[in-house]
Amino acid sequence: MTTTPQAVRRASPRARRTVTPPDPARSLLPDAEPVRLLAQDGMPLPARADYPEPAAEVLHELYRRMVLGRRFDTQATALTKQGRLAVYPSSRGQEACQVGAVLAVRDTDWVFPTYRESMALVARGIDPVEVLTLLRGDWHCGYDPTEVRTAPQCTPLATQCVHAAGLAHGEAYQGRDTVALAFIGDGATSEGDFHEGVNFAAVFKAPVVYFVQNNKYAISVPLSRQTAAPSLAYKGVGYGVPSEQVDGNDPVAVLAVLTRAVAHARAGKGPFLVEAHTYRMEPHTNADDASRYRDGAEVDAWRDRDPIARLETYLRARGVLDDAAVAEIAEQAEAYAADLRTRMNAQPAVDPLSLFDHVYAEPTPQLIEQREQVRAELAAARAEEGDA
Amino acid sequence: MATTMAKALNTALADALAADDRVVVFGEDVGALGGVFRITDGLQARFGDKRCFDTPLAEAGIVGFAVGLAISGLRPVVEMQFDAFAYPAFEQIASHVAKLRNRTRGALSVPIVIRVPYAGGIGGVEHHCDSSEAYYAHTPGLKVVTPATVDDAYSLLREAIDDPDPVVFMEPKKLYFASADASLPARTEPFGRAVVRRPGRDATLVAYGPAVPVALEAAEAAREEGWDLEVVDVRTIVPFDDATITASVRRTGRCVVIQEAPGFAGVGAEIAARVQERCFHALHAPVLRVAGLDIPYPAPMLEHTHLPGVDRVLDAVARLQWDDQPDARWAAA
Numbered sequence: 001m002t003t004t005p006q007a008v009r010r011a012s013p014r015a016r017r018t019v020t021p022p023d024p025a026r027s028l029l030p031d032a033e034p035v036r037l038l039a040q041d042g043m044p045l046p047a048r049a050d051y052p053e054p055a056a057e058v059l060h061e062l063y064r065r066m067v068l069g070r071r072f073d074t075q076a077t078a079l080t081k082q083g084r085l086a087v088y089p090s091s092r093g094q095e096a097c098q099v100g101a102v103l104a105v106r107d108t109d110w111v112f113p114t115y116r117e118s119m120a121l122v123a124r125g126i127d128p129v130e131v132l133t134l135l136r137g138d139w140h141c142g143y144d145p146t147e148v149r150t151a152p153q154c155t156p157l158a159t160q161c162v163h164a165a166g167l168a169h170g171e172a173y174q175g176r177d178t179v180a181l182a183f184i185g186d187g188a189t190s191e192g193d194f195h196e197g198v199n200f201a202a203v204f205k206a207p208v209v210y211f212v213q214n215n216k217y218a219i220s221v222p223l224s225r226q227t228a229a230p231s232l233a234y235k236g237v238g239y240g241v242p243s244e245q246v247d248g249n250d251p252v253a254v255l256a257v258l259t260r261a262v263a264h265a266r267a268g269k270g271p272f273l274v275e276a277h278t279y280r281m282e283p284h285t286n287a288d289d290a291s292r293y294r295d296g297a298e299v300d301a302w303r304d305r306d307p308i309a310r311l312e313t314y315l316r317a318r319g320v321l322d323d324a325a326v327a328e329i330a331e332q333a334e335a336y337a338a339d340l341r342t343r344m345n346a347q348p349a350v351d352p353l354s355l356f357d358h359v360y361a362e363p364t365p366q367l368i369e370q371r372e373q374v375r376a377e378l379a380a381a382r383a384e385e386g387d388a
Numbered sequence: 389m390a391t392t393m394a395k396a397l398n399t400a401l402a403d404a405l406a407a408d409d410r411v412v413v414f415g416e417d418v419g420a421l422g423g424v425f426r427i428t429d430g431l432q433a434r435f436g437d438k439r440c441f442d443t444p445l446a447e448a449g450i451v452g453f454a455v456g457l458a459i460s461g462l463r464p465v466v467e468m469q470f471d472a473f474a475y476p477a478f479e480q481i482a483s484h485v486a487k488l489r490n491r492t493r494g495a496l497s498v499p500i501v502i503r504v505p506y507a508g509g510i511g512g513v514e515h516h517c518d519s520s521e522a523y524y525a526h527t528p529g530l531k532v533v534t535p536a537t538v539d540d541a542y543s544l545l546r547e548a549i550d551d552p553d554p555v556v557f558m559e560p561k562k563l564y565f566a567s568a569d570a571s572l573p574a575r576t577e578p579f580g581r582a583v584v585r586r587p588g589r590d591a592t593l594v595a596y597g598p599a600v601p602v603a604l605e606a607a608e609a610a611r612e613e614g615w616d617l618e619v620v621d622v623r624t625i626v627p628f629d630d631a632t633i634t635a636s637v638r639r640t641g642r643c644v645v646i647q648e649a650p651g652f653a654g655v656g657a658e659i660a661a662r663v664q665e666r667c668f669h670a671l672h673a674p675v676l677r678v679a680g681l682d683i684p685y686p687a688p689m690l691e692h693t694h695l696p697g698v699d700r701v702l703d704a705v706a707r708l709q710w711d712d713q714p715d716a717r718w719a720a721a
Binding site: 359 | 627
């Protein structure tokens with residue numbers, strides 16, 4: 001609405017104040033403080049009408065999968081030390097985000113994970129051996145993305161943000177109510193594809209939830225080198241995308257905020273951006289030395305904000321969990337890890353000739369030639385072994 | 389009936405949209421405007437803005453969006469406005485478009501067509517005339533196709549849209565509005581087949597895209613010098629047709645490879661290497677290359693010096709050791 005100078009002169013000061021149009025951007029901005037439903041000690045904070053607490057059985061399942069997720073993560077780190085994995089980027093400490101996010105979507109929705117989302121993928125129900133195929137190194141992606149509605153774990157930063165926008169638009173175009181959940185880290189929000197993805201999703205009103213896990217470091221580079229914004233959730237407003245920030249170590253709040261974000265997207269209102277404030281307890285990967293860029297006191301402070309302990313305290317206080325249930329879940333986690341250990345200790349079969357199978361739908365004449373060359377090399381090597 | 393390559397491409401897109409509901413066409417200015425070269429002219433009016441639409445001005449976004457659409461089951465055809473403006477999309481192309489099938493052992497395929505108006509000879513200012521085909525051809529997982537005739541423009545684009553693999557479809561800008569007799573819908577040889585455009589006995593000129601008319605003109609001019617030259621149009625750089633080119637050079641015993649792109653580490657270098665590997669004992673002279681200079685694409689008033697023209701091709705043909713003497717060019721070295 002434009003106001004002519006004459007109209008301003010005619011209006012009384014009081015009238016001028018009351019006709020100030022609402023700021024359309026204000027409704028897109030996140031809360032000034034991260035949404036929190038549990039205090040650090042696990043005690044409930046005042047309920048929020050905009051973020052209703054998930055049902056008790058859902059929180060029970062959230063707890064169970066977080067415990068299994070952490071056990072999986074610990075096992076994967078151990079497998080790396082044993083040489084079974086080439087590398088492993090741990091998400092220890094981020095269990096509330098990893099599990100809360102995938103619990104907020106349906107099996108029919110699509111998830112676009114990064115390399116740090118191994119825990120999220122096992123929480124989604126994907127076979128952990130298939131999840132670890134990438135890091136074990138027998139192929140790039142071990143699961144069938146179409147079957148589990150989950151894209152391959154994305155290593156090029158932020159590129160998955162645009163895929164999520166396209167997938168969501170394509171699903172809507174074909175009359176399906178699929179939501180796309182795109183994971184991204186704090187560092188990758190500096191990449192152009194994050195901005196292009198959020199912008200495309202907004203312009204096409206594509207049902208995407210962008211979930212930024214701000215774990216404070218991009219390998220070694222702190223958040224202050226990525227952005228001068230008050231919060232990464234402020235990046236939505238420039239694209240017309242409603243955004244929220246949440247305490248990423250508060251599992252109840254993460255699930256509540258993600259549930260609302262997913263509902264927003266599914267209702268046809270376009271994308272939603274969530275920033276979760278969390279912390280990576282382990283180095284970037286086993287090959288990283290975190291002591292070069294952060295001190296132990298900082299890590300210890302985050303140990304006190306452990307998301308599993310926080311949820312356990314709350315659920316015990318509510319009577320949702322007791323000693324027996326906690327022990328039973330711990331036992332499940334041990335069995336899960338033991339099974340993973342056994343299966344990962346088996347040497348995977350790899351077939352050099354399969355290198356040519358999926359470059360194209362049908363191999364080119366040049367690839368067929370090269371396959372024959374490799375076949376001959378393998379036969380010669382076998383013959384040599386036979387002679388020896 | 390006389391028509392242009394631009395019209396043939398437009399007809400191919402329209403026919404593909406009509407034939408398959410999964411086909412969507414998008415990019416910058418492809419909607420109401422019909423594309424800066426008018427290749428998508430009228431498509432939005434005919435098929436609606438859900439099937440032919442403008443996007444934000446962001447090439448990585450366009451190609452990444454196409455990846456997502458393809459995963460959802462659609463068949464995206466995207467337009468990069470100019471060769472050099474496609475570079476922001478290169479990460480999406482090299483890391484995702486080219487690799488998704490392989491990364492997922494064939495579970496995911498992304499049958500995307502990325503149309504790239506390319507090369508020069510149109511007096512374009514900088515960043516509008518790059519020959520970028522080698523970047524794509526060097527990336528396993530992509531098919532790289534470039535028509536030189538009106539019939540091929542239609543047929544190869546239809547095949548690209550139907551193909552299960554991603555295709556970088558390179559359109560020689562300077563040939564857009566050249567007119568030729570064609571009856572659409574034309575169907576020509578499939579992907580992976582080079583075509584002899586002009587038979588000849590004395591030497592083979594191998595060319596693709598914008599260099600094909602140059603090769604044909606040179607072959608015509610060479611008649612006056614007494615040379616009968618064969619011209620082979622590569623058509624699909626990937627998949628590459630070794631057989632047709634090898635057969636031609638074994639017949640003629642001499643070969644010149646022509647490309648508009650800078651010569652160093654280009655597609656022409658690959659072709660020359662393949663020819664000499666396969667035809668060594670049939671060759672009467674080294675395989676020569678005629679290419680653009682190894683310089684950034686020049687300003688319009690200087691592009692004539694850069695572009696391989698008929699004279700430069702004929703000079704190369706003259707150096708094919710007709711008198712069985714070493715090439716004088718390298719004598720000092």
